[in-house]
Amino acid sequence: MTLLALVLGIFTVWAHAQDEWEATRSMAESQHEIVIMLIEKGEFDKAVEEARKIFYLPFPDGKDELLVTAARQVADALGHHDKHDLAGHVLDEALLVVTLPKQQAALYKEKGYHLKKLGKTDEAMACYRKALELEQKKK
C-alpha cells in the first residue's frame, strides 16, 4: 500500500512537472513565432523586446539548449536584415541566462560573427577568444 502511494506520488510530481514544462514550451513557441514575424515585418526593436521575454520564461534545468537555439535563430533573422547590432543585443540577453560553458561558447561565437559583420574586428576576436576559452573549460 505504501509502495503504491509512493509510486502515485512520484507520478503526480512528474506529471505536474511535465504540465509546467508543456505550458512554458508552448508560450516560448508562440513567442518565438511572434519574434520572427516581427522581424519579417521590419519591427526590429519590438522583436528584440519580445525575444527578451522568451529568455525569462521559467525553463527547467537541461532545457537551456533551446534558449541558445532560439537566440541564434533570432540573431540570424536579424542578421538577414543587416541588424547585426540588434543580433548582438539578443545574444547578450541570452548570455545572461545561460549558464553552461558549452552553450555560452556557442553564443559568444555567434556574437563574434555579428560583430565581425559590423566591422568591429577586435571585439569580434575577443568574443571568439572567449568562446574558445569556454570550450576549453568544457573539456
Next chain:
Amino acid sequence: MECRVCSDSLSAYLDGEVGVRERDRLALHLEHCDACRQEYESLLYAVELTDSLGHGPLHAPPFSRIEGRISVPSSFWSFRWLFSPAWAAMAAGLLLLVSIPLVWNANDEEARLERQFAQFVEARDRQEALHHAIIQTEPVGWVTYNPFRFERTSLRRNPFSE
C-alpha cells in the same frame, strides 16, 4: 673659577681663542692654582715641541696612496658584480634571447587564432547563403514553417516546437 672650567678652556686659551674677560679670569686662576698652572705648562710644552718639529714634504698624493691601500673584501653575495657593465650587457643579451621566441610565439598564436576566426566567419557566411537559398525556394516562406511538419528545415525550425 673652578678648576674643571679652567681645564676645559686651557686649549682655547693657548690658541688665543677666548674673549678678553675670559682670558683675564683664566690668567688670574692660573696665578693662584698650582694644579691648573702645571697642566697649562705641560700643554704649552707639548705645543712648543710640536711646533719645533716642522712639516716635511709629502712624497706622494696622500689620498691616492691611502686609497690604494684600502682593500674592499670581495663577496659573491654582495652582488656588486651584477652592476658591472659586462654583466649588465650579458644579462640584457640573455633577456633578449629569451624574449624573442616568446614574442614570436605570441604573434604566431594570434595569427593562428585570426585565421581560425576567419574560417569560422567564412563557414557561417556559407551557412547564411544556404539559408537564404532555402527561403527563396520555399513557397510559404520560412517564417511560417511548422517545425512539426518540416523536419528537413531543422536549421530554421522553432526550437520550442516538439
